Amino acid sequence: MAARAHIDVGGILRPDGRLDLSTALQPYRQRLGERAAAHLLRRAGFGGTPDEIRRYAALDAPDAAQALLSLSPSRAIAPPPEVSAGGPIGKRKTRESLAALQLWWLNRMLTTPAPLQEKMTLYYHGHFTSRATPRFPEITYNQNALFRQYAAGNLRELTREVSKDAAMLIYLDGANNEASHPNENYARELMELFTLGVDNYTENDVRESARAWTGWRVFRRTDTVEFDPSRHDFGGKTFLGRTGNFTGDDIVDIIFDQPQCARFFAASLLNWFVYNDPEPELVDRVAALLRARGYELSPVIGTLLASNVFYSDRAYRALVKSPVEFVVGTYKTLGLSTVDESALAALQQMGQRLFFPPNVAGWPGGANWLTSGTMIARQNFLTRLLGSQTLAASSWLRDLPLTSASAAQDLAATVLQGDAAPASIAELEAYLGGKGSAALATLSVENYDQRVSGAVYLTMATPAYQLS
Amino acid sequence: MKRSNFILATVSGLAVVANPEHVFARALAQTPLPGLPGSERRCLVLINLFGGNDGLNCVVPHGDARYYQLRPGLAIAPGDVLAIDARTGLNPALRSLKTLYDKGTVAIVQGVGYPNPDHSHFRSTEIWQTAAPDRYEHTGWLGRYFDEGSFGRDEIFKGVALSRVLPEALVSDRTDIPAVAALGSYAMIADRNAAARDAFARQATDRSLPFASPYLAHVMEIEGDAQRSSEELPKLVAGYVTKASYPATALGRSLALAAQIVGSNLGTRAIYVEHGSFDTHVSQRTTQNRLLGEFSEAIGAFYADLAAHDDDRRVLTLTFSEFGRRIEENGNRGTDHGEASPLFMIGGGVKGGLYGTAPDLAATNMGNVRYTVDFRSVYATVLERWLGRPSATVLNGEFRRLPVLG
Known part of the structure; x- marks a missing residue:
């Protein structure tokens, strides 16, 4: 408590404890x-x-x-074929193409040689939020590709680019922002949620920024974005204390100077x-x-x-795994090669549907990931996955030692890096060895698959496994 | 049937603290509801009619000629309407609901909405669920109610969402609310090693872990909750005998389970149910009438079941939908996204009748029904009068209460 x-x-x-700022x-x-x-x-x-x-x-x-x-260059990555169908697409195709896109990304996270690129793409997805434009999947894919291109790139440039990205222009009404009747939605979120935070600008700054962003249009069928000068407000603007005939790019520059x-x-x-x-x-x-x-x-x-603070005890296991980290990480740990479609329903029940952040503020994270419902979804995902895979598919589980003590130590080391209480490791050993249960025989070639998959489940059901 | 002519503020429902009416309402909030069980025995059932339920073909302005002009292909003929009075009536699919209305246990609150209406399903749903039209809240209004209440850790079923995913209304910072789609699915998949798993889970609470994490205690608590609640719920409700014949629909099954949960006395204060989709851009009549019929039949069975267990005065049902629909029908015998719409408050504690003002089809907001009751007034009424909790912190402001209860 x-x-x-x-x-x-x-x-x-x-985390508890004191920060050593001089060496952090x-x-x-x-x-x-x-x-x-x-x-x-x-x-x-x-x-x-x-x-x-x-x-x-x-x-x-x-x-x-x-x-x-x-990082390897990202342009070479082709989207799944379901996405290139052009739009608009019918309802059934919409479901298929969205599922295909989600699975494609999950598999990319699992198999990429450049995991940091995908981790930053996921970061941007939750930061510069846009919801999928389901009938035009290419628009969603292209935003994802933009994020990947800027994975470790320049934040100021990315902010300029994403402001003119079709998915963003649709999601936050930039495409409906005209000189004759400005729409302030994007101008507000750009500062409130994407770059500055509340209380760091005035309502007048929002209005003036919205004027600077007028004129962008989206043509969904061709996924093209155009600047239409006849819709742009060319008048002078005063924004965050500066005055000039600002465009959207100028607005980004002024923000990034703060x-x-x-x-x-x-x-x-x-x-x-x-x-x-x-x-x-x-x-x-x-x-x-x-x-x-x-x-x-x-x-x-x-x-x-590379920092001391990153490798400090205070940072260790100090974050809650997001559902995507939990699911992809589980496939990784087991050494499996493909994320299958069952992961999509599981992720939704865990509270994270890719391309559908809960709102423009993104996923709140932390303790918010964990409720008894999402916890049951996590455990049931593990049970299903371990029940559906043969251990032969795993690069290392088929080779655990046949003595329960060594197998328990190996599991705790490989899955949890030893982050289990001694009593839990003892329990694991007892389970693997069939101790305390008349129904269970000692670990052997005959019961190996069943026993080891049960033991993996137990290992992954520990508190440490929920934490990153 | 006595018609209540109480007319609410037409601007926003926001009451100033100095407003004498507010002081009156505050005093009202603190008086017990005569003839009803104490607030700790009461339960709110919140039904999300998702997709945007068309208010005008639900609560029908059959006395308004404009309604028939603007909806030549969709209007419900005067003879088909279940008339309440010369001006207003109910969709013919709402027969069971009309029976309850005639018994005086249904309040219809008209013209409910919020300032600067948003026409996106997603955002408007979020606004209704978080009760925050002007900002982004990551917690829901019922989630905040639970966070602020002093519930014990053992009250694991104080709130239950009968849905696969926890709805935003119940998202909170400190309270774990189970999302139970059905008794069968809210369970750890029975695995052949359940005993070993339990033993392991016990050992996992061992504090001698070789790391510290700010989230460790939270993870352990939630793991315990998940295990306990999924194992105990089926046992706790097993003794309940359903005494009504529910329709074989998803909503019928949900409300049967809701009655079972209430009747099993688990201390449940709020249950969330979903029904839809009411997004009737095309061929509205077939879809909406079917959905309203399912709603009405399930509600009829629900209150029959509750009454047979003497629980009907313990349960207040509140419906909501993210928006109503455009007044004028579109070219596809459907309607597009609109704004204000009526909602229902049902139960033995309700003073039945019509509340708020009937929609004015002449003075519209660009073709949409203008809101005359802020939805947060409805929530404030439920929080203060039904759940017995202050509403200002939950709703981030004071909102005028409606005299619907007690």
Whole structure:
């Protein structure tokens, strides 16, 4: 019950203990080892296969961060064929193409050689939120591709681009924003949710920004976006204390010149990669770095992922896995090669449907992921997955030792990096060995599959497995 | 039937703290409802008629010639309307509801909506569920009600959503509300190793874990809740005998389970149910009449069942829909997204009748029914008068209560 007192509005919790600000962002100069490597791969991606964890374990922190940041180019990635059908498409096709797009992305998260690229794409999806435009799946795909292109790119440029992205123009009414009757929806959310936060601008700034954004149109059939000068308000505007004949791009530049904008993204990135509700002093340090680097993300993410604070005990298992991290991470851990369609219904029941964030503020995260309903959905997903897969499909489960003590140790080490209470590991060993139950024989070749899949379920049902 | 002519403020329903009427309403909120069980024994059943239920073909303005002009292909003929008075009546599919209305246990609140109506299903649903038309709230109005109440950790069924996914109305920061689509599905898949799993779960609460996490206690609590609630719910409601014949529809099954939960006395204060989709852009009549018929039949059975268990005065049912629909019909014998619409409050504690003002089809908001009652007034009434809790913090403001209850 004590932990309840820590929950502030939003169910977002900061870890206990004190921050050492002087060393927080300094590089962590040690060889990672498996526990820290698994931590890094969970945060920078969707967890690691046992092989990936071993590979990263041999690196030191700066090298590991650099390895994750050397991203392969994203333009080569083709969307699923169901998406390229052109629009508009009928109702049934709509369901199929959305499911195809969701599965395509989940599988990309699972199999990509550049997991950080997908992790940042997911970050942007929850940050610069847009809902799917179901009858025109290409529009949804193209926004996803834009996010991937800017995975570790320049935040200011991405903000300019996403402001003129078809999915965004549709979702936040930018396409209906004309000089003759301005629509303020995008102008408001751009500042409130995407770049500055409430109370850092006036209602007049919203109105003036909306005028600057007038004139953009979307042609859904061809997924093209055009600037129509006849709809644009060319009059002078006063925005955040500056006056001029501003366009949307100018608005973004003025916003990014505000120190608050850097603080806003610094807090957001710390929440995503390190721990929730970061200390204001830490936020200021990262904000200064963002400004010094001109909002280039690559060096900033590189600093975060190699830092002492990232590898501190306070950051370890300090985040709640999102449903996508839980599902993709489970496939990864088991060494399975494909996410199948059953994952989509499970994700929805866990509270995260890709391309359908709950509202423009995105998924609130933290304690909000966990209710008894979503917890049952998590456990039932595991039961179904483990029941439907043969262990032969898993690269390492087929090779566990046939003695229950060693098998229990191996499972706890590979799935949880040892983050289980000794009593739980003892329980696991007892289960594998059939102790305490007349119905269960000792572990053998005959009962191996059934017993090991039950033991994997038990291992993944532990509290640590819900945490990143 | 005495018709209540209480007319609500036409602007926003916002009452100023100094308003004497507000002081009166506050005093009213603190008086018990005579003849009804105490608020701790009362339950709210919230039914989301999702998709945007067309208000004009639900509560029909059959005395208004404009209605027939604007809906040449869709209007319900005067002879078919279940008349309440010379001006207003009910859709003929609402026969069972009309029976309850005639008994005086149905209140119809007309013209319910909010300022600057949003025409998106998604956003408007969110506005109704979070009770926040002017900002983004990640918690729902009932979620905040639960967060602010002093419920014990053992009251795991204080709120129940009869849906696959927890609706936004019940999303909270500190309260775990189970989403139970059906008794059978709200369960850990029975696995052959249930005993071992339970033993493991017990051991998992061992505090000697080799890491600290700010979320660890929360995870353990929720895991415990999930196990306990999914195992206990079927046992706790097993003794209940259903005493009405429910229609074999999804809503019928949900309301049968709702009656079972209420009658099993689990301390449940709110149950959430969904019914739809009412998004009738095309061939509205067939779809809406079917859905309203299903609603009416299920409600009839629900209150018969509740009455047979002497629970009908413990249950207030409140319907809502994200918006009503355009007054003028479209070219496809359907209607497009609109604004204000009526809602129903049903139950033994309700003072039946018509509330609010009938829709004015001449003075519209660009072809939509203007709202005359802020939906937060309805919520404030439910919170203060039915659930016995202050509403201002839950609703982020004071809203005038309706004299619908007690």
